[in-house]
Amino acid sequence: MGIARTTLQRPLSRRLMPLAYALVVMVGLILALTWGALQVQITLAGFLNGESLWSKAQKQSVIDLEAYATGGNAADLADFRRNYAILETDRWARDAIASGSFDQVKVRQAFDRGGVIPEAIPGMIFILDHFSSAPHMSGALQAWYSTDxxxxxxGDIARELQDAHAGNGLSDAGIVQQRNRIHTLSRYIEPRTNIFSLEIARGAAWIGRILFGSVFGIACIAMLMWLSMARRILVSVRGSEERYRLLFDSAADAIxxxxxxxxxxxxVNHTASVWTGRDADELIGDRFVHLFTQPLSGQQAGRAASNALLGADGSKRPIETQSSLAHWGNQPVRQAIIRDISERVAMEQERRVAAEALASIAEGVIIADAERRVISTNAAQVQLTGFTSKALQGKRLDDNRRLPGGKPLPQSIWDNVAAGHNWLGEVQTTRNDGSSYPEHLSISTIRNADNQVVHYVAVLTDVHEAKASQRRLEHLARHDPLTGLANRAEFERCCSEAIAVAERERLAAVVLFIDLDAFKIVNDSYSxxxxxxxxxxxxxRIRRQLSDGDVAxxxxxxxxxxxxxxxGLREDARAIINRLLVTLSEPVLVDDYEIVLSASIGVAGYPLDGDNAAALIANADAAMYAAKTEERNTFRFYTPMMHADTRRRLQLATELRQALARNEFQLVFQPSIELRSGRIVAVEALLRWQHPERGEVLPGEFIPVAESLGLIRRIDEWVMQATCAQIQAWDLAGVPPIRVAVNVSARWFGHPxxxxGVSxxxxxxQLSAQRLLLEITESAMLRLGDDTERTMRTLHTLGIEVAIDDFGTGYSSMSYLKLPAVAYLKIDRSFVTGLPGNTNDAAITEAMLAMxxxxxxxxxxxxxxxxAQHDFLLRAGCVEGQGYLYSYPLQANEIQHLLCPNQPLVPARLRLVPPRRT
Structure with a gap:
């Protein structure tokens, strides 16, 4: 550190030398002798230092070459060549000086590359050039020459090894041979190196003794004079240094x-210490490049370069460096001025971010001057309008924009914006190709320090898709997504408007409620x-039958x-109702299926059947239910009695939920007779609801309600449990074992x-599976689809048999008759009623029996x-029969009375319910 600061002061001391003109001769002589002695010592030290480096390079080259001979590693060869280059450089400099004609600069550079102390190089050149034959020097040089x-x-060995490794490599014997050669050369060189060092040291001692005596004498004389003069000089130098340090440390930039x-x-100056967070003592001696995050290579003197200054805490400060080369004595020194550019970098970053944001923003942006003439645009604006920024230069940004009505943008908009407000609105914009599109336009201003408008900024958004999406959403909000017809909310709104018109003009408005008959069967049967x-x-089809103004x-x-x-009247709707019934009953082709449906329609009109939309729709619904219940494929006008029926159904639904909990259900049993013998072979369990107030309620009244409420499965399970319990009770009472049939709904039959549950x-x-017969209707089996076959096979595995009930009334799919569990076929009463007189019923019945x-x-x-029915069926081959000819449904104890072996035999079957004889 002290050496560095002394170096700083040396040029100033030399500038003050004229003050000592009186002592110049004496001091000059002392300085000359002293300088000569020092230079000799420095030179000899340079020789020793150079020899040390040369010796190290020689030894390291031997080591590297031996390692390369052994392993063939290119890195070892590179290390050898680097150390060998030092030996060659020193030898070349020595021989150049010995030749007597040499380039001083090149020789200095050669010694400098060899690592010689820079201060010793001039003296070494001088001694080698003029005193090569001096005592001890000649011996040292002779030892040096002997190692060439x-x-x-x-070097030759290195080239041989390189060629060998580049080829097929060296054998083990070759490696040993080369290593022996290297060792031999090393043993030859090393003692001569020692001789060189010894001779140089002796020469230094000899010259030192000579010079010491001379310098000592003169120095003593000059010392007193120098001390007196030095006192005055130091006072002057101290003042100069203080002024220099004050200016140096007070600089705003780091130096x-x-x-x-x-x-x-x-x-370093004070600013550099503050910015780096390190004291000057810590910085002095450190490498300059360690202050920055980026390398300094390529930086040209006198030119500013950007970098980042590292702080002691790891922080980074954006800076700009500019350097210039100066000399302190013979020492080249670079003065680096470091300027903080944090604010400039921040501003540039903000500008860059703003520019990138403007370029990448999805909305179009136009910047215009105070006269509304376009200055620049972004890429999105070009995509929206087709106008390039160059094409719009000088044009007013509102030239191709109009209000939605076609009028130009009024001046009030610009006055409002100039007053300090933003303007948002929709305009119609013309593209470069002449087409137009709806655009959402936002206009704002950029003002100067005097609050005057200098720029307008317009942000553009194409709202064509947004408006189309809004229209689609509004349509979806008012229409059914499947059919495109009005949904309930929209229909009620239209009804309300129609009622208002009808009230004002004393007309009628009619609502039709249409429900497809048996649509659920189609849905379940197909998909x-x-x-x-x-x-x-x-x-x-409904839409095609309507007139303008009608709403579906x-x-x-x-x-x-x-x-x-x-x-005019509610009844005037008959014509369109009849057209709807006809068109809806026509076959419909869907994919490869031809489907035949019908519809039930309920009619309610204002003002007779309601004075608001909700009432008309509800009353039309009630009328539709009446049409579906009574006939189907027809229509009914609303009457107040229909709501009474609806309320009764709702009441029935409430009571039905309580019936299971209150155990209000019971079973009756209708015998099934073997036609040939008249013997009772089975009974069918039939469900009855014993209502506490209304008495017995038949299944036809409450089963549809139970199905609509989802209670039918629980009722089926109750029937199954009650039937099995009754079979067990009969067995315990000694009743002969008979088959008991149980009706099963499609909902339970199709449940996993x-x-x-049956098992x-x-x-x-503890009942045998043969005691139970499951009855399921043909239409229910069709509704279940593929699950039917799977269930039937499982029932067959368990030994449970199935009867197809109401056969012939559905779609008569013969494939179900082949399923394993199907063992019985029940002919529906609709075919039996016309026997034997109706030839069609007779033919159908005989065909079913034969099949x-x-x-x-x-x-x-x-x-x-x-x-007559009994006789016809017996002759046609029917095995069993049920009906009032034999017995009405009976209580369980009555069945037991008929079948119990301990009771007297029951007379002929006709005594149970005597038939009417013809």
Whole structure:
């Protein structure tokens, strides 16, 4: 550190030398002798230092070459060549000086590359050039010359090894041979190196003794004079240094003085210490490049370069450096001025971010001057309008924009914006190709320090898609997404408007409530996708029958509504109703299926049937239910009695939920007779509801309600448990074992837990599977689809038999008759009623009996009420029969009375319910 600061002061001392003119001769002589002695010592020290470096390079080259001979590693060869280059450089400098004609600069550079102390290089050149034959020097040089051939041989060995490794490599013997050569050369060179060092040291001692005596004498004389003069000089120098340090440390920029040769810091000012967070003592001696995050290579003197200054805490300060080369004596020093550019970098970053944001923003942006003439635009604006920024230069930004009505943008907009407000609104913008689009335009201003408008900024957004999406959303909010008809909310709104018009003009407005008959069967039999496409076609058919002003809607499932405004009377809607019934009953082709449906329509009109939309729709719904219940494929006008029926259904639904909890259900049993013998072979369990107030309620009244409420499965399970319990009770009472048939709904039959439920019911009562016969209707089996076959196979595995009930009334799918569990076929009463007189019923019944016989199925005829029917069926081959001819449904104890072996035999079957004889 002290050396660095002394170096700083030396040029000033020399500038003050004229003050000592009186002592110049004496001091000059002392300085000359002293300088000569020092230079000699420095030179000898340089020789020793150079020899040390040369010796190290020689030894390291031997080590590297031996390692390369052994391993062939290119890195070892590179290390050898680096150390060998030092030996060659020193040898070349020595020989150049010895030749007598040499370039002083090149020789200095050669010694400098060899690592010789820079201060010693001039003296070394001088001694080698003029005193090479001086005592001890000649011996040292002779020892140096003697090693040239050996060093050259090391270079030859290196080339041989490189060629060998580049080829097929060296054998082990070759490696040993080369290593022996290297060792031999090393042993030759080393003692001569020692001789060189010894001779140089002796020469230094000899010259030192001579010079010491001379210098000592003169120095003593000059010392007194020098001390007197030095006192005055130091006072002057101290003042100069203080002024220099004051200016140096007070600079706003950081200043760093750097040794050009080593790159180490010689001095720093106060600002540099503050910015780096390190004291000057810590910085001096450190390498200049360590202050920055980026390398300094490529930086040109006198030119500013950007970088980042590292702080002691790891912080980074954006800076700009500019350096210039100066000399302190013979020492090149680089003065680096470091300027803080944090504010400039921040501003540039903000500008860059703003520019990138403007370029990448999805909305179009136009910047115009105070006259509204376009200055610049972003890429999004070009995509929106097709106008490039160049094409818009000088044009007013409102030239191709109009209000939605076609009028130009009024001056009030610009006055409002100039007053300090932003303007937002929709305009119609013309593109470069002449087309136009709706645009959301936002206009704001940029003002100067005097609050005057200098720029307008317009942000553009194409709202065509947004408006289209809004229209689509509004349409979806008011229309059914499947059929495109009005939904319930929109239909009620239209009804309200029609009622208001009818009230004002004293007219009628009619609402039709349309429900498709048996749509659920179609949905279950085919698929919901087919059902959806069917609903779309139904909606199209309804729409085609309507006039302008009429409104069609779909309010859920297969329920459609129609509004017919401006009628004179409610009854005037008959014509369109009849057209709807006809068109909806025509076959509908959906994919590859031809589907035939019908519809039930309810009619309610203002003002007779309601004075608001909700009332009209509800009353039309009630009328539709009456049409579906009574006939189907027809229509009914609303009457107040229909709501009474609706309320009764709702009341029935409430009571039905309580019936299971209160155990109000009971079973009755109708015998099934073997036609040939008249023997009772089975009974069918029939459900009855014993209502506490209304008495017995028949299944036809409450079963549809139970199905709509989802209670039918619980009722089926109760029937199954009660039937199995009754079979067990009869067995314990000694009643002969007979088959008991139980009706099963499609909902329970298709449930995953159905088979397990039946199996558990039988096991809980320890009953054989042959005691139970499950009856399911043909239409229910069709509704279940593929699940039917799976369930039937499982029932067959358990030994449970199934009877197809109401056969012939559905779609008569013969494939179900082949299922394993199907063992019985029940002929519906609709075919038995016309026997034997109706030839069609007779032909159909005989065909079913013949088919059943060929398939091995047992036939059971339902609804036998006359002897003629009995005789016809017996002759046709029917096995069993049920009907009032034999018995009404009976209580369990009555069945026991008929079948118990301990009771007297029951007379002929006709005594139970005597038939009417003809």
């Amino acid at each position: 051939d050996s060093i050259a041989q090391l 760093v003085m750097v040794d050009e040769a080593s790159g180490r810091i010689l001095d 919901h996708a087919i059902g959806d496409r069917l609903l779309v076609k139904v909606g199209e 809607g779909r309010i859920g499932g297969d329920e459609f509504t129609v509004l017919i405004p401006r009628l 837990a159905f088979v397990d 558990r019911a039988l096991q809980s009562r 059943s016989k060929s398939l091995g199925l047992t036939t059971i005829a339902e609804g036998i009420e006359t002897e």
